[in-house]
Amino acid sequence: MTPPRLPAWVALGGAVFVGVLTAVQARINGQLGTRLDNGLVAAVISFGSGLVLLIVLSAALPSGRRGAARLVSGVRESAIPWWMLAGGAAGALTVATQGLAVGIIGVSLFTVGVVAGQTVCGLVLDRTGYGPAGVVAVTVPRLVGGALALLAVGLSLVGDGIGGVPLWMAVLPFAAGVGIAWQQATNGRLRQRVGTPLTATLVNFIGGTAILAVAALVSVSVVGWPTTAPTDVWVYTGGPIGVLYIFLSAALVPHTGVLLFGLAVVAGQLVTSVALDAVWPALGSPGLLQEVAMVAVALLSVVVAAAPWRRRRRV
Numbered sequence: 001m002t003p004p005r006l007p008a009w010v011a012l013g014g015a016v017f018v019g020v021l022t023a024v025q026a027r028i029n030g031q032l033g034t035r036l037d038n039g040l041v042a043a044v045i046s047f048g049s050g051l052v053l054l055i056v057l058s059a060a061l062p063s064g065r066r067g068a069a070r071l072v073s074g075v076r077e078s079a080i081p082w083w084m085l086a087g088g089a090a091g092a093l094t095v096a097t098q099g100l101a102v103g104i105i106g107v108s109l110f111t112v113g114v115v116a117g118q119t120v121c122g123l124v125l126d127r128t129g130y131g132p133a134g135v136v137a138v139t140v141p142r143l144v145g146g147a148l149a150l151l152a153v154g155l156s157l158v159g160d161g162i163g164g165v166p167l168w169m170a171v172l173p174f175a176a177g178v179g180i181a182w183q184q185a186t187n188g189r190l191r192q193r194v195g196t197p198l199t200a201t202l203v204n205f206i207g208g209t210a211i212l213a214v215a216a217l218v219s220v221s222v223v224g225w226p227t228t229a230p231t232d233v234w235v236y237t238g239g240p241i242g243v244l245y246i247f248l249s250a251a252l253v254p255h256t257g258v259l260l261f262g263l264a265v266v267a268g269q270l271v272t273s274v275a276l277d278a279v280w281p282a283l284g285s286p287g288l289l290q291e292v293a294m295v296a297v298a299l300l301s302v303v304v305a306a307a308p309w310r311r312r313r314r315v
Contacts, residue, residue, distance in 0.1 A: 011255040012264045014248055019268020021245040023107050027276050029095060029238040030102025036226040039099030040216040046095050047212050050239030051205040058202050067199030080193050087186045088207025090179030091246065096212060097172045106281065107273035108291050110173045112153045114269070115298065117177020118262040119149045125185050125258045136257040145263055145305025152270070152297040155290060185258045187250040197250035204246055263305050270295045
């Protein structure tokens with residue numbers, strides 16, 4: 001049975017909230033990576049804690065058990081292809097990037113890199129019909145909205161916004177943004193097959209934790225284990241936050257399309273990242289005026305892309 005379609009304002013509001021959670025998680029994981037002096041170990045802790053929570057929920061909730069049964073049946077019968085199970089790779093890249101870079105470049109610069117990747121990839125995925133909503137027309141308003149999102153990224157480059165930041169720290173967030181857009185579309189399709197976002201999220205965390213565990217083992221074999229562990233509980237909450245926003249992403253993207261969902265997430269990310277960097281600035285964060293300008297343009301991009309523009313009929 002096809003679930004009822006959510007009103008546009010509800011779906012977009014949920015997408016903005018996903019962006020808020022994404023920015024908060026980025027700052028938390030970045031701080032954990034800085035304190036451990038190993039971003040990959042921080043990423044494993046974040047993803048691993050989320051996986052434990054998801055296993056408990058999947059076993060306790062009837063929808064989780066039903067979804068797991070459909071997943072096993074779908075894989076056995078080849079109704080669920082292997083690539084629908086690969087969303088965890090994108091999640092692993094995102095969380096690893098948070099742990100490696102955000103503590104140095106700040107949430108805002110991380111977010112604008114993600115914006116560029118999400119925007120470009122979202123347009124392509126919607127046009128090709130990869131997402132769960134099928135082929136979504138890339139209309140002029142959507143193109144303008146995407147261009148405005150890229151303009152918001154460009155504003156971060158004005159002046160010395162990325163002065164002294166290593167090139168790989170600028171490239172990784174872009175790659176993470178591409179992965180996030182693909183992950184959102186893939187999770188939406190997997191959710192349709194298994195009937196619940198909970199199981200789609202569980203699949204992501206299983207794959208992502210496995211990938212990050214291997215990467216972390218390689219890292220510690222080279223540089224050694226972290227010598228100290230932070231005692232503040234909040235730095236370990238990145239995993240549960242990730243569970244919540246990936247769950248919401250899988251549930252909401254069928255109601256919006258990949259590009260529109262990504263733009264709304266961007267708005268939430270940018271507003272929250274400005275607030276976080278204002279009260280807790282990082283070394284590579286741009287100035288407040290740049291951040292406010294970025295947010296204004298990104299919010300405008302969401303309005304332009306989401307508005308129900310219609311051509312006037314000729315009389």
